[in-house]
Amino acid sequence: MNDSYVDKVLIVEGKSDKIKVKKIVKEPVEIICTNGTISFTKLDELIEFLEDKDVYILVDADKAGEKLRKRFKREFPDAEHLYIDRMYREVATAPVHHLATVLLGANIDVHSEYLEMG
Numbered sequence: 001m002n003d004s005y006v007d008k009v010l011i012v013e014g015k016s017d018k019i020k021v022k023k024i025v026k027e028p029v030e031i032i033c034t035n036g037t038i039s040f041t042k043l044d045e046l047i048e049f050l051e052d053k054d055v056y057i058l059v060d061a062d063k064a065g066e067k068l069r070k071r072f073k074r075e076f077p078d079a080e081h082l083y084i085d086r087m088y089r090e091v092a093t094a095p096v097h098h099l100a101t102v103l104l105g106a107n108i109d110v111h112s113e114y115l116e117m118g
Contacts, residue, residue, distance in 0.1 A: 006028045006029060006030045006053070007052075007053055007054055008027070008028075008029045008030070008053065008054045008056065008108065009029065009030045009031075009032060009049075009050055009053045009054070009055050009056070010025075010029050010030070010031045010032070010056045010057075010058055010108070011031075011032045011034060011055065011056070011057050011058070011059075011072065011079075012031060012032070012033055012034070012058050012059065012091060013033070013034055013035070013036050013059050013060055013064070013065060013068065013091065014033060014035065014036060014091075014092060015033055015035070016092035017033070017058070017060075017090075017091040017092050018031045018033045020091065020092055020096070020099065021058065021091070021099060021103070023096075023111075024096055024099055024100050024103060024110050024111060024114050025103060025108060025109070025110060025111075026109040026110055026111050027108065027109040029108060030053075032046070034068065036064055036068070037068070038068070038071070043071075043075060046075075047075060047076075050076065054080070055076050055078070055079035055080070056079065056080050056081075056082055056106055056108070057069060057072050057076070057079050057080070057081045057082065058082040058084070058091055058102070058103075059091070060084075060089060060090045060091055061083065061084055061085070061086045061088065061089050061090075062089055062090070069081060080106055082102050082103070082105075082106055083102070084098065084099070084102060085098060095117070096114045096117055097114055097115060097116075097117040099114070100114035100115050100117075101115065
């Protein structure tokens with residue numbers, strides 16, 4: 001987690017998700033990668049770190065992603081859940097224009113060229 005203060009945090013599953021989303025996002029957003037699962041210790045650290053931040057959850061549209069999403073709904077009831085279209089299944093394989101639209105819909109500033117790619 002970053003030392004510099006950001007008020008928006010986006011939680012994704014994999015490293016490839018993080019890399020893809022990071023290039024689309026224009027504003028300072030902390031992107032946390034769970035690597036598909038999260039330990040109780042890591043979850044406790046996150047709860048403390050995310051206390052005063054806007055939290056967004058962007059996970060894959062598959063069974064593992066839904067399981068992770070359920071856990072985050074319990075632990076972070078105020079988090080905003082972002083959904084990719086089920087036809088893309090994974091954040092990493094979703095087209096950049098689709099991801100940009102999803103992020104923009106959550107008031108996360110994105111580089112406009114990714115919106116134009118659709």
